[in-house]
Amino acid sequence: MFTGIVTDVGEVVSMEPRGELRRLRIACSYDSNSIALGASIACSGVCLTVVAVAREDARTIFEVDAAAETLAVTTVGTWAHGTRVNLERALKIGDELGGHIVTGHVDGVARILSREDFDDMSQFWVESPRELSRFIAKKGSVALDGVSLTVNDVDGDRFSVLLIPHTLAVTTLGARRAGDAINIEIDLMARYAARLREAR
Template identity: 85%
Template sequence: MFTGIVTDMGEVISVAPRGELRRLRIACSYDADSTALGASIACSGVCLTVVAVAREGARTVFEVDAAAETLAVTTVGAWACGTRINLERALKIGDELGGHIVTGHVDGVAKVLSREDFDDMCLLWFEAPRDLSRFIAKKGSVALDGVSLTVNEVEENRFSVLLIPHTLAVTTLGARRAADALNIEVDLMARYAARLSEAR
């Protein structure tokens, strides 16, 4: 489980196919000694398992495997050397829940429709997959590339979010432009509320 509060920006430094898997090596500033094999790290919202870790110069490099399902339903299949990604380590009992409950199980891909910059902030409009739009509500939560955000407005399968200067500075969202694709995970509570409603 995660909170959608990004703690580092990593860089993909190699991508290698391994049958139906794809092995990715990601450089970051996490302490190698505290990054355990088998640990879960949210990589731009995708929960991936650390399968190797080492120090390389001043950086820590960890390796993860992306399976066929991950490659099919997320942006991971498009990652290449140099791709910058948001990172968050798994939530520990007692940690501050600064964002909202995020599982790292990406629901699909949202597309940036427009970007408006003003007062060091940024308003982004997105198009969500139609089957996910019913889970997105004004003033509700959504995770985009692993970042916990509050939904500003909703119009059918379109929605907007406002990014403050801090978010623009410490995540990859500051570089997003129209037509970019981002991993989206809808709010867990919204999903269960909808399921309970359907069951009635």
């Protein structure tokens, strides 16, 4: 489990095909001694399992494997050397829940339709996959590239979010532009509410 509060921005050092898997090496500023093998780290919203960790020069490098399903339904397959990714460590009991409950199980890929900058903030209009739009509600929560955001408005398959200066500064979203593809995870509570309604 995660909260959608990014704690570091990492950089993909390499991506190596291994059959249907891809082994990614990601550089970060986390203490290498604090990352255990088998730990979960959300990488731009995608929960991945650490399979190796090392210290190289002044950076920590951790390795994760992306399976075929992950490559098919997220943006991970497009990552390459130099790609910057939002990172979040798994939630611990007693940690502050600053965003909303995020599983790291990305539902699909959305696309930024427009970006308007004003007063050091940015408003994004985003198009979600049609099958996910019914789960997105005004004033509800959504995770974009692992960042917990509040939905401002909804228009069919389109919705808007407002990014404050801090979010733009400490995540990869500050560099995003119209046309970019981003990972989207809908609110877990919205999913269960819809399922309960269908069951009735």
